[in-house]
Amino acid sequence: MSGVESDVIAVNNGPKCRHSPSTSCGDCRLSGICLPIALQHDEVARLEDIVNRSKTIQKGYTIYRQDQEFSAVYAVRVGCVKTMRTTQDGKEQVTGFYFPGEIFGMDGISKNRHTNSAVALESGAFCEIPFDRLQELSSKLPSLQRHFFQLMSSEIAFDQQLITQLSKNSAEERMAALFLSISSRFAARNQSGLRFRLPMSRGDISNYLGLTVETVSRILTRMQQAEIINIDNKEVEILDIEKLRMSAAVL
Amino acid sequence: MSGVESDVIAVNNGPKCRHSPSTSCGDCRLSGICLPIALQHDEVARLEDIVNRSKTIQKGYTIYRQDQEFSAVYAVRVGCVKTMRTTQDGKEQVTGFYFPGEIFGMDGISKNRHTNSAVALESGAFCEIPFDRLQELSSKLPSLQRHFFQLMSSEIAFDQQLITQLSKNSAEERMAALFLSISSRFAARNQSGLRFRLPMSRGDISNYLGLTVETVSRILTRMQQAEIINIDNKEVEILDIEKLRMSAAVL
DNA sequence: CAGTAAACTTGATACGCATCAATTCCAGAG
DNA sequence: CTCTGGAATTGATGCGTATCAAGTTTACTG
Numbered sequence: 001m002s003g004v005e006s007d008v009i010a011v012n013n014g015p016k017c018r019h020s021p022s023t024s025c026g027d028c029r030l031s032g033i034c035l036p037i038a039l040q041h042d043e044v045a046r047l048e049d050i051v052n053r054s055k056t057i058q059k060g061y062t063i064y065r066q067d068q069e070f071s072a073v074y075a076v077r078v079g080c081v082k083t084m085r086t087t088q089d090g091k092e093q094v095t096g097f098y099f100p101g102e103i104f105g106m107d108g109i110s111k112n113r114h115t116n117s118a119v120a121l122e123s124g125a126f127c128e129i130p131f132d133r134l135q136e137l138s139s140k141l142p143s144l145q146r147h148f149f150q151l152m153s154s155e156i157a158f159d160q161q162l163i164t165q166l167s168k169n170s171a172e173e174r175m176a177a178l179f180l181s182i183s184s185r186f187a188a189r190n191q192s193g194l195r196f197r198l199p200m201s202r203g204d205i206s207n208y209l210g211l212t213v214e215t216v217s218r219i220l221t222r223m224q225q226a227e228i229i230n231i232d233n234k235e236v237e238i239l240d241i242e243k244l245r246m247s248a249a250v251l
Numbered sequence: 252m253s254g255v256e257s258d259v260i261a262v263n264n265g266p267k268c269r270h271s272p273s274t275s276c277g278d279c280r281l282s283g284i285c286l287p288i289a290l291q292h293d294e295v296a297r298l299e300d301i302v303n304r305s306k307t308i309q310k311g312y313t314i315y316r317q318d319q320e321f322s323a324v325y326a327v328r329v330g331c332v333k334t335m336r337t338t339q340d341g342k343e344q345v346t347g348f349y350f351p352g353e354i355f356g357m358d359g360i361s362k363n364r365h366t367n368s369a370v371a372l373e374s375g376a377f378c379e380i381p382f383d384r385l386q387e388l389s390s391k392l393p394s395l396q397r398h399f400f401q402l403m404s405s406e407i408a409f410d411q412q413l414i415t416q417l418s419k420n421s422a423e424e425r426m427a428a429l430f431l432s433i434s435s436r437f438a439a440r441n442q443s444g445l446r447f448r449l450p451m452s453r454g455d456i457s458n459y460l461g462l463t464v465e466t467v468s469r470i471l472t473r474m475q476q477a478e479i480i481n482i483d484n485k486e487v488e489i490l491d492i493e494k495l496r497m498s499a500a501v502l
Numbered sequence: 503c504a505g506t507a508a509a510c511t512t513g514a515t516a517c518g519c520a521t522c523a524a525t526t527c528c529a530g531a532g
Numbered sequence: 533c534t535c536t537g538g539a540a541t542t543g544a545t546g547c548g549t550a551t552c553a554a555g556t557t558t559a560c561t562g
Contacts, residue, residue: 211550214552
């Protein structure tokens with residue numbers, strides 16, 4: 001409960017505190033991650049009009065479900081979200097982890113139906129951005145249109161990096177790369193990139209990395225023995241980020 | 252040379268036949284795949300204005316290179332294109348195969364720099380769509396904007412399917428799934444989905460599927476012995492598509 | 503604060519695919 | 533048509549990670 005995660009503020013206990021944690025998009029401390037574009041004041045105001053800010057959610061709850069009709073994309077405000085898909089033969093694949101300021105749910109646009117489910121890994125809050133209204137507004141604000149093209153493109157690039165890892169890297173390399181990714185994302189929000197709490201379980205990590213929980217567990221102990229990290233349950237400290245970079249060996 | 256691939260028409264021998272294979276977007280027999288949207292006649296005309304149609308290319312040549320500045324997205328007209336990325340430590344990953352009517356190059360939008368290289372697997376032709384002009388036009392034609400959002404979203408969904416396969420499926424399941432994907436894409440162009448020529452090498456296939464050439468080769472012989480397919484070098488005949496579907500076991 | 507189920511760790515064993523090595527096949531060049 | 537180098541196949545062996553099986557710790561729940 002100490003330090004890092006103290007900004008998990010709201011749980012889903014009805015409308016009474018629904019507006020308290022919500023600032024405007026313009027004031028939001030995450031806007032540098034979520035909206036790193038030059039919009040005029042009145043343009044931000046028009047965006048704010050359509051964004052449903054700070055809906056709260058409890059740990060383990062689902063934001064949308066695979067095959068459900070697509071109507072909006074989402075931004076994490078507080079907490080962490082995982083996306084996952086189930087294949088016809090019942091296998092589950094975790095396809096992504098999303099941290100505050102990051103956008104998720106864009107997979108659903110093509111078929112107008114979500115191809116993933118999204119689940120909160122921690123109690124937290126998120127923004128909902130109705131997609132039809134976002135499209136209208138994008139037509140009028142070229143920089144917003146460009147921003148969403150870029151967002152989707154970086155999702156593609158990110159997925160292709162994961163593909164490369166699953167295809168070419170060892171278990172240890174994948175784990176190291178995930179730590180580096182999480183670390184830099186904490187750092188981007190002005191939090192410590194060297195000491196943080198993992199919001200996801202070993203099962204989620206192993207699933208995401210195409211491994212088993214046992215393998216992940218073994219690798220974590222090995223990394224600890226090699227004095228690359230210190231890990232106590234979900235509390236991670238990166239002791240030697242250079243060694244970690246060596247272990248990752250990726251683009 | 253018989254049958255299936257007879258529509259490889261043009262090679263890169265200068266400007267003299269540069270316009271012969273190019274029809275307008277409105278008349279293009281691939282428009283059902285490339286542009287499955289309702290545009291008015293005058294809207295199609297405006298799109299045609301910006302599309303650089305039917306540039307020709309020879310087998311093995313590069314359309315764009317990783318890290319090169321991004322300026323356009325592309326559509327395959329004739330032939331087949333692979334995209335691939337090289338990691339910092341020199342590993343290569345084939346990230347996609349693109350068939351006539353399919354769009355590639357959208358990974359470059361986010362950083363304004365390509366994260367992949369694109370190489371022609373066969374001599375063929377492609378269209379170039381300058382992205383800045385596409386953005387302008389998208390602002391004016393909402394259905395075109397929506398179309399590109401959808402295209403990028405389906406690229407995301409497709410990549411996530413590959414992630415799932417690399418992470419959860421056996422070598423044989425991955426190979427079967429690739430055959431089914433290629434088969435359905437041939438069928439979408441009114442070509443035989445049961446008998447076709449693979450445009451890519453075993454090396455490309457194995458790299459894409461996260462396997463070695465030896466493993467791919469062994470699996471192909473096994474599938475042949477099981478009378479699921481007939482394969483003679485690159486010529487493939489699917490004998491039992493139901494068994495193939497059983498082998499694939501995916502979404 | 504106890505009771506319990508889930509999450510995590512650790513160890514022993516098994517297996518799928520990689521690796522190494524040797525042919526064979528095929529396409530392109532002359 | 534023959535020559536030649538790359539592509540593909542086939543076989544023998546080894547390694548990395550999965551699987552199976554306990555045990556331990558953590559975190560809910562009442």
